[in-house]
Amino acid sequence: MKKLKVKIFICLLIIHLIFTTNFLINNSYAVIEPDYGVAPEIDGDIDRSEKEWVNATKEKINLISLSPTDPGIPIELWVMQNNSDLYISIQFELETHNSQEFIGILISESEATSNESFIDAKILQFYNLGEIGEKYEYIDCYLLNDEFFIDQETNGEAAAKLDGNEIVYEFRIPVNNSDDDQDVFLDFGEKYAFKIVYGENPDYPNGIKKNNIVLIEIEYQKKKKENIWILVHNILCIIIFFGLGGLFALYIYKIMVIKKKIRRVRE
Amino acid sequence: MPKFKKEIKKKSESKRVPDEKLILKSAKISAILAGVFLVLSLFFNGTELFFEGIIIKYVKKEAHWEILDNVIKVGVIVLEFFFMMISFGNYKELTGKPVKLKEILFLFGLSLVQTIRSLIVFIFTLIALIIVIFYLYLIQES
Numbered sequence: 001m002k003k004l005k006v007k008i009f010i011c012l013l014i015i016h017l018i019f020t021t022n023f024l025i026n027n028s029y030a031v032i033e034p035d036y037g038v039a040p041e042i043d044g045d046i047d048r049s050e051k052e053w054v055n056a057t058k059e060k061i062n063l064i065s066l067s068p069t070d071p072g073i074p075i076e077l078w079v080m081q082n083n084s085d086l087y088i089s090i091q092f093e094l095e096t097h098n099s100q101e102f103i104g105i106l107i108s109e110s111e112a113t114s115n116e117s118f119i120d121a122k123i124l125q126f127y128n129l130g131e132i133g134e135k136y137e138y139i140d141c142y143l144l145n146d147e148f149f150i151d152q153e154t155n156g157e158a159a160a161k162l163d164g165n166e167i168v169y170e171f172r173i174p175v176n177n178s179d180d181d182q183d184v185f186l187d188f189g190e191k192y193a194f195k196i197v198y199g200e201n202p203d204y205p206n207g208i209k210k211n212n213i214v215l216i217e218i219e220y221q222k223k224k225k226e227n228i229w230i231l232v233h234n235i236l237c238i239i240i241f242f243g244l245g246g247l248f249a250l251y252i253y254k255i256m257v258i259k260k261k262i263r264r265v266r267e
Numbered sequence: 268m269p270k271f272k273k274e275i276k277k278k279s280e281s282k283r284v285p286d287e288k289l290i291l292k293s294a295k296i297s298a299i300l301a302g303v304f305l306v307l308s309l310f311f312n313g314t315e316l317f318f319e320g321i322i323i324k325y326v327k328k329e330a331h332w333e334i335l336d337n338v339i340k341v342g343v344i345v346l347e348f349f350f351m352m353i354s355f356g357n358y359k360e361l362t363g364k365p366v367k368l369k370e371i372l373f374l375f376g377l378s379l380v381q382t383i384r385s386l387i388v389f390i391f392t393l394i395a396l397i398i399v400i401f402y403l404y405l406i407q408e409s
Contacts, residue, residue, distance in 0.1 A: 009405055012398060012401065013398070233383075233384070236383060237313045237314075237383060237384070240313070241313045244305060244377060244380075244381070245305070247377070248298075248302055248305060251298065251354075251355075252298060252302075254358070255298060258291070258361050258362065259291055262288075262291065262361070
């Protein structure tokens with residue numbers, strides 16, 4: 001009988017674990033909800049003394065190719081936003097960087113991740129990387145039938161810097177204020193699929209070697225809670241925990257009383 | 268020879284710790300542990316500084332650290348409830364009465380009220396407390 005009870009208990013624990021796991025992992029793509037913060041300077045340099053990117057939501061993902069043996073490139077993805085822009089930083093380390101390299105961000109018009117859903121691209125292309133005459137170019141494109149066309153009007157900006165083997169890319173993408181038909185209009189409260197692509201030669205999309213997708217929700221600025229509600233919340237907490245403390249003290253007192261009673265009975 | 272035997276018996280009787288003393292000791296130790304977890308719960312679930320997530324605030328704002336923060340919040344409440352139940356059960360045994368369902372529900376409510384600041388902490392604490400009560404029910408001697 002006891003064994004049966006233990007089995008039931010173990011079954012309940014397993015169900016609880018499955019429920020919890022299901023609750024936590026509900027999507028195969030990483031979902032990022034960026035926080036608001038002070039706009040970082042887009043210069044390819046993360047100035048820690050200035051606390052740049054301090055509010056960024058950080059995620060580690062792998063840029064992968066179609067080959068199953070390819071280990072991929074592990075990248076660190078930092079995302080933050082303000083009322084006018086979305087900021088994305090991509091950092092990774094390679095044993096050797098090619099003299100030409102690019103990172104692109106392909107933006108879907110929705111959460112959809114099919115190829116035709118990605119209609120906008122922001123690319124930072126490096127030339128002569130790590131050599132004399134190193135330079136980079138920010139390219140704003142739109143996609144039509146998987147072909148890349150350069151936008152008539154360039155929106156957003158990007159910069160990058162190579163330090164040793166580690167490279168830092170920084171992008172600024174406008175939100176909620178683009179009248180350009182060739183850009184995705186990123187609306188507040190909506191989720192969009194972003195495809196991060198890596199390649200070397202400036203040939204898009206044929207030069208894309210590795211990629212991965214993340215979902216980013218463009219957040220509304222969180223309104224600060226009304227002071228009165230914060231006050232009510234804090235007062236409630238004080239009452240509850242003082243109450244609990246009082247009850248606990250009463251309980252300890254009762255234990256002391258019963259201790260004395262036992263001693264008296266024994267005597 | 269019989270005299271010697273009698274002496275041994277007396278010695279063993281004098282060394283035996285009375286049951287009430289053991290129960291009282293268990294009630295006291297469990298109550299102290301419950302008190303420690305109540306204080307921790309006050310910090311993690313009651314104060315704003317800790318509640319915002321002491322780990323994500325000082326380590327890294329990442330999903331798994333956030334989960335760890337919530338696990339700590341749920342964990343301290345559940346442990347406080349667990350030790351309080353043990354202590355209270357022992358206390359009731361000393362008074363010679365069984366623990367009533369309404370008393371268990373009262374302790375259950377007192378534990379849940381500590382989750383006032385977060386719905387996620389409330390949901391997971393609710394599930395965990397039900398499991399703890401079920402566990403305590405199972406280990407009862409029938």
